[in-house]
Amino acid sequence: MDIAEADGRLLDAAESLFYEHGVQAVGMDRIRAASGVSLKRLYQRFPSKEVLVEAYLRRRDERWRGALAAYVATCPVAARPLAVFDWLEEWFGEPDFRGCAFINAYGELGTGSPAVAEAVRDHKAEVLRYLTGLVRAAGVPEPGPVAGQLAVLADGAITTAAVTGTPGAARRAREAAAVLLEAAGGVTAAESGPVRG
C-alpha cells in the first residue's frame, strides 16, 4: 500500500466515523481498524488527532462543494441559486445524513482547537463565495446581501433537517429563497421552475 492509498483509506475512515459519531466519540484505534492502516503509519501521516480532524474537514469541504457545484452546473444559469436547495433535499434524504460536519465539529471542538475553527470558517466562507457567484450570474444586480440570506437559509435547512430527521426543511428553504430572489433580482428566478418535483 503506497502513501496515497494509505492517506485515502485513513481519510475515508475518519470521515465516515467522525461524521457519524462525532470526533470525540471515535478513538484513533477505531480509525486504524476501519482503515486497515497500522497505527504507526497513521501517526506518520497525521502526527496527531487534531491534524487528522483538520485534514478530514478540508477534504470534506472540497468534496462537498464539488458535489454541489457538479449538480448545480447541470441547471440553467437562472435556476442555479434555487438548485442548491434541490441538491440539499437529495442530501438530506441520504441514510447517513447527520447535519453539517463543519458545524458539528465546530460545536464539539471550536473553543479548543483553532485549526478546526479555521477550517470551519474557511468552508463557510467558500460556500458564501460560491453562492454569491451563482446569484450574480442569475442576474441579481447586488448579489451580496441575497447570497448571505441564501447561505443562512441553507445552514438553517441543514440543521433543521438533521434534528427533525426529515428533508422537508429543504423545500421550505427553497420557497423562501425563491421569494427573496424575486424580491431582490431583476430576473424572475423563482419562475424558472423547480428542478425536482
Place this chain on the structure above:
Amino acid sequence: MDIAEADGRLLDAAESLFYEHGVQAVGMDRIRAASGVSLKRLYQRFPSKEVLVEAYLRRRDERWRGALAAYVATCPVAARPLAVFDWLEEWFGEPDFRGCAFINAYGELGTGSPAVAEAVRDHKAEVLRYLTGLVRAAGVPEPGPVAGQLAVLADGAITTAAVTGTPGAARRAREAAAVLLEAAGGVTAAESGPVRG
C-alpha cells in the same frame, strides 16, 4: 445547602461548562469543582452524565424560550415576528455566545443518546410552535409555512453567527424574514419598523 440549591448550582455549572466547551470535553469532576456540590450528591440527584446533560438541555430550553418571549412581548403584535431576530442579534453579541446549545449537543451526542436527541427535537418543536403563534397573531392567514421559514432562518443565523463570530447574520435573517412576511401576510409586517437600529 438544600436539594433545590444543589440542583441549581449543578445545572448552572453544567450549563456554563457544557455550553462553552462541549459535553464530552467536560468531566463530572469539573462540574463538581465548579458547582461546589460533592460528587456523591451530584450522583444522587443526577444518576448519570446523560441524565445531567438532558436536564441541562431541558432547563436551558425553558430559560431560552422564556427570555425570547419576554423580549418579544414588549413589542406590538405586528412587529413580534421580526423582533425575534432583534433578540437574536443581542444574544449573538454576548461574549459567551457559542451557537445553539441544542444543535451542538445533537451533533456531539445525537447518534449515541436518544434522550439527548429527543430533548433537542422537543426544543426545536417548541420554538416552531412559538413562532407559528407569533406569525398568526401578526395577521398572516396561513402561518405554518412562514413560521417554518422563520425557524429555518433563525437556526441558520445562529450557526452562521457562531462560526463567523459576528452578529451580522441576525440582520440578514431579519431582512429576509421581513420580505417573507410581507410576501405571505395580509399585514405589512415589514413596515412596522425595526425595533433596534
Place this chain on the structure above:
DNA sequence: TAGCCTAGAGAACGATCGTTCTCCGCGCCA
C-alpha cells in the same frame, strides 16, 4: 454523653483515550 445517620473529601476502580514503544517477519542489496 453515647450512638447513629448523613454528607463531604477524595481515593480507588475499571475502562478508554492519544500516543509511543517493542518485537517480529518480510523484502532488498551485496
Place this chain on the structure above:
DNA sequence: TGGCGCGGAGAACGATCGTTCTCTAGGCTA
C-alpha cells in the same frame, strides 16, 4: 545467501474518563 531496514501487530504508558467506595467529621435523638 546473509545482514539490514522498513512496516505491521499490538502491548505499554500515562492521563483522564464516569462511577463507586472508603473514611472521617458533625448534628440529631435517647
